[in-house]
Amino acid sequence: MMSNRKLRLRPMSITWRVLMFVALTVTICLSLMASLLNSSINHHFLQQDAGELEVMTHAIEHQLQGNFISNDELAVELEKAVSGHHGVYYQVHTIDGANIYSNSQYDFSTSAASAQMADKFEIDNIQLWELGGKTFRGLVTGVEVSGVAYKVTTAIDIGFHLTFLEEFKYSLWTIMTGSCLLTLLAAWLAIYQGLRPLRGLSHDVEDIQTNKMNVRLDTGKVPKELIDLVQSFNQMLDRLEEGFSRLAHFSTDIAHELRTPLTNIITQTQVNLSRPRESDKYQEMLFSNLEELEQLSKMVNDMLGIAKASNGLIKPNKQLLNTANEIQALFDFFDAFADEADITLQTTGSTLEIYCDQLHLRQSLSNLLSNAIRHAPKGSTVTIDCHESVEKTANISVINPGQPIPEASLPYVFDRFYRVDKSRKKHSKGTGLGLGLAIAKAMIEANGGRLSVTSDQHKTQFTINIPLAVKD
Structure with a gap:
């Protein structure tokens, strides 16, 4: 089984974190802008088409208000109702479905049958119709003249609008993608330059060795955001230098403290072994050595006690x-x-x-x-x-x-x-x-x-x- 340390993933780098955040933010902002622009253009085209349909509807209603002897005469006048408009179509039927006039080869009767007929022009009643591979915006209104009810169907070909919107979307997404990539590149360059002081600090830290503990980082060479970090690092170096200095003195002191009793023991032993002596002399030497050894033992025990207390290993009663x-x-x-x-x-x-x-x-x-x-x-x-x-x-x-x-x-x-x-x-x-x-x-x-x-x-x-x- 793998240990928890092996399973633990390395934290993501600062560069990738910032780039992902920038990418997400830019994508959301550009998407909202694109959605807003697309919605605005669609609304503009709808308003434009609605205006065309309104003009057509009013013109046809005006022609229907005239006095005509026959439907043929009415058809002639309806042909003149709308002129100078490109891509507009209209049909007039009696309420029972008889066709009076149509200026288009497209039959909108099927689409108009499902549309809600209004007594007057209303933009909310405009609908989209698919017919003959083309898309239209259409409106169905009802007009009553001299007791005769007519059904007026008007439509506009919006193929040009849809083509424009498709091209606009393609251009917009191309610009968005390029802008996002350019922003990410600029963000990466900014991060790289922003982390340059940290790379400089890393280079300076590499020069710090146990025999060069007097090196300190210069707070004047870093941005203000890193001043606290540099000051804290310098304070840590102060504590480490003091600790190393104390450790060096401690090693020297303990060597001196141990050398004296050990030298005494060795010297006395060598002197007494240099030639045969009385047993009481050997006993005296042993007592003297024992005193020195007891002193060494007490020193070692005291040092162990201090070490345990300093590391929280002593539990007071x-x-x-x-x-x-x-x-x-x-x-x-x-x-x-x-x-x-x-x-x-x-x-x-x-x-x-x-x-x-x-x-x-x-x-x-x-x-x-x-x-x-x-x-x-x-x-x-x-x-x-x-x-x-x-x-x-x-x-x-x-x-x-x-x-x-x-x-x-x-x-x-x-x-x-x-x-x-x-x-x-x-x-x-x-x-x-x-x-x-x-x-x-x-x-x-x-x-x-x-x-x-x-x-x-x-x-x-x-x-x-x-x-x-x-x-x-």
Whole structure:
């Protein structure tokens, strides 16, 4: 069975879509015009023929009003009734069917028998008759003179009109076809020229490579309809360039981070294997190597945790938590570390109830607090402030005094293995080698929250924004 991908048809090209739309529109418009012209000409011929028939009918009725001794004398006068008209025919019968006069070899009596006889000329009573291979427009009227009723049949040969209409239709359809083809050609040329900027963009995009991510498309060289597209593409390139740059730095950083413990393990092992030693020396080496391996294992586990959280693979076990209880548990754990660093821990603000994973929250706060204690000057105070934001969410801020984070480094402090300066690299214990803030951010975002940082000459503040618990 073919897959859905194989069965899926390629979308129709823009050129064909526009050409089909133009062709349909032009065909409809030209057809309507042709129909209107044909209808107008037919109506004109009908009016013209109706005028001829009316003149003939009135002339014959006028002759019938005269005083004639016999039908033969009447026939002589009727012969003079209509003169100077080409292709016109008329017949006069008595009401009982006796023929008084006919100026045509065509017998219209059969056609006239089925026609409605009117007392006076009416255009709605004009009919089409087929007789002897010719087409006529005919009219049957009734005239009563001195108590005698007559049936007057008048007809006009419209063969010339029909021939003209056929030739006109042929010419019209020829012109319509030529106009449609010419319009489609003009539309194709317009589309081809209209898509020229896109072909230029495609050519420029081909020059963009992973080692040439600084290339940007020029918005001044495209029509205004494509400016938004070019700007969006350039913004995408900015994000990709930033991502590639971070990935390159990440690869370099992780290589440096892994090289030190691996070098230590290899060096210690080589030294101890260079000559026979006491068993306690080998045991000491193994303990040292184990410490380095545990550090490497923790780093790998932390990186896997960040990757899972970033890709939505971690499903938080959310529960109702009290911020005061969580902060107090955190202080109890860090009291000894803070005393050793001569740092005072305090909490301010209000007690809130939040809805998130307890393990994720404690891990995030632990990473932020250990980071704050390490970078706060001795004798200072590290504060955890908790309050409700204007967006009706909980803001939990970890604040420490000390040297500010450079403004240029603020966007990157949550990157894996990022170090603001070399002095911070000395602190490699606790939450991992440059992964603590990245882990904290990943855990908070996995619970639907945000982690941000601000820093100035007075303090550095990391703020967790997390949803409040919904009250019934």
